[in-house]
Amino acid sequence: MANPNYSYIDTELSAINTILGTIGQAPIQGIDLENPEVNLIYNILQDASLDVQSEGWSFNREEHITVVPDTNGFIEIPANALHYDISDGQSLRTKDVTIKNGRLYDKVEHTDVFTSSVEIDVVWQFGFDLDLTNKAEVGHSIPAVFKRYIIAKASTRAATQLITNPDLAQVLAQQEAVARSICMEYECNQGDHNYLGMGHNSSYKTYQPYQALSRI
Numbered sequence: 001m002a003n004p005n006y007s008y009i010d011t012e013l014s015a016i017n018t019i020l021g022t023i024g025q026a027p028i029q030g031i032d033l034e035n036p037e038v039n040l041i042y043n044i045l046q047d048a049s050l051d052v053q054s055e056g057w058s059f060n061r062e063e064h065i066t067v068v069p070d071t072n073g074f075i076e077i078p079a080n081a082l083h084y085d086i087s088d089g090q091s092l093r094t095k096d097v098t099i100k101n102g103r104l105y106d107k108v109e110h111t112d113v114f115t116s117s118v119e120i121d122v123v124w125q126f127g128f129d130l131d132l133t134n135k136a137e138v139g140h141s142i143p144a145v146f147k148r149y150i151i152a153k154a155s156t157r158a159a160t161q162l163i164t165n166p167d168l169a170q171v172l173a174q175q176e177a178v179a180r181s182i183c184m185e186y187e188c189n190q191g192d193h194n195y196l197g198m199g200h201n202s203s204y205k206t207y208q209p210y211q212a213l214s215r216i
Helices: 012-022 036-054 134-138 144-162 166-191 209-213
Strands: 061-067 081-086 097-100 103-106 118-124
Touching: 012 036, 012 144, 036 081, 036 118, 036 144, 081 097, 144 166
Parallel strands: none
Antiparallel strands: 061 118, 081 118, 097 103
């Protein structure tokens, strides 16, 4: 019987080897960024990871985080924050913020000084190998399906940039589309989204047909 506890985790090294394999190159034993080809593949992988995570998915998006200004009234933006905005910004028009000089800036009051705490929605950027560290214990990791999507996207880009084979690029693009569809299914199941646009920490119980038979 197979071990039910077995798991395979994609790493930067395994991802680079997968990408190298798609373009007909031999695998490597370690990430040597002095090697021009390895360096290019590594950068393509990082770019693909950034592009995928920038979309904001359930695994790297947090809503309604209470942020308190420092002693100077500034709200510094974390280095790994890809998106940083006021919660309920579409309905609450009293604040309109942007990022200036690494700080949250109020475009309504024209200042980066805040006198009270604010609730923030954040999209975080996680490293590809963070699930190999203790940070995975607090959720700072990229789910396996998204890693496969990132690798597929990077493979398509590598094939486009490094070799001139349109047929291969087309096949890889199709595989990338399949990987994205798997991510969308994951997101629909994990994200608890709804068509009604219900707000944070709220829900709506829809009508159930069997209730028509209830006689109370």
